[in-house]
Amino acid sequence: MQFLGYRRADGKVGTRNYVGVLSAVVCVNEVVEGIVRQVQGTVRFTHHQGCCQTPLDIGIVNKTLVGLGTNPNLHSVIIVSLGCESTDITEVTNKIKESGKRVEHIVVQEIGGSARTTAQGILLAQEMVKEASLQQREPFPLDKLVLGMKCGSSDTTSGLVSNPAIGVASDLLVAAGATSILGEVTEFIGAEHLLARHAANKQVAEEILHFVDRMEKRAMAVGEDIRGGQPTGGNIKGGLTTIEEKSLGAIAKAGTAPIQAVYEYGVNPKVKGLVVMDSPGREPEILTGLAAAGSNVIVFSTGRGAPQGFPFVPVIKITGSQTAVVKMKDHIDMDLSAVIDGDVSLPEAGQNILEKIIRVASGEMTAAEISGYVNSMDIYMLGPVI
């Protein structure tokens, strides 16, 4: 099986072909929005970080922007900076350039303010979109897919249907040589012993347990029960009682493939197969993390109906809930509710997801893309704003 994608100089393959306009720091989001509003074929990455943070977090901002800039769904990149931010723009620009793509950098405090920078950005973006539009899709084997996996607004059906069906699809892709990334480490809590058994070796198993312990300690540091935050109020209404129960359903996305490696937030996997990436469960931060890790398509299971998408990586919404199919119709790409009734088996549902992934990777638009609900983005931070 093959999909139709965009060849990139570094060997990666895009499923979309945008010019990305990236904020170096929270303070230039207005300029980025102004540029993107005026030029078809551009997408934005805006966020709330990049200044007055600990060096640890600034390092994550730098690394995440590099990851996003090198994501193969971006043909080329414009970075907008204010000029006084903590983000290391020289390093970010140079590292994205190493991927072989065109990178332009514009600085508000040098050009003359927001209107002049927006104008310059628009002219640059128009030229870059023209270049991008010349590129055609070509067939590629499935090993060029990097699948990101996420579940959100979960209910009981997530653990019974949509997550295990995604696990089947992930196994099929891994068998075809692709990469599949499991994030949401918070939602390993209570199920980490099962995931650790999936590890390809003892070191990976220990790293999984360490990541979960670290995430649980971050949450416990505030001195409260995490229930209400995890599981969320909506999860509880949907019938999920504890984080352990939510996790046992969430890890079904991992399927049965061995976990080959464990990575920090937003890091590109160096190996093929199933890998784990540190991240929380909230949509903006994990979708950004999966994109920064190089995902060119994301599957997202939902029980109650989650609308969020990402600016330049297609996010496929999959539900096992007949209620979500009806009540969140605008946002659902795949209805697996027949699995609950026993009319469709999980292996069949997983095969259907794989076929959907291939079609979306080849250009079929997702509900999030069509509705423009694609601005769920931010960078995961560990420390305080200072």
Added chain:
Amino acid sequence: MAIDAIVLNPADNVATAVQALKSGQDASVRIKKELLGIRINEDIPYGHKFAVRAIHCGEDILKYGETIGRATKDIPAGYHAHVQNIESLRGRGDLRKEDK
């Protein structure tokens, strides 16, 4: 075939309702390939859990054959098993002082 609830692992002491269930009805509960009748004693919303046998206060709650928490009250068979009578054992920053 229409069923009312599923027990995901034979070791479990709770079932998950796949229909909204009414107090007083006899629910058809699937365990593996067998069907079991359980009297429902409290309305159970779709997707929520109920005890399939008497669960004592302090007992582990089992779903998927794994511990998902602990009963904070006795939960008789057929009653709603959720946040009002189950606590989590993880992420409990509120318990840290007592642990020391």
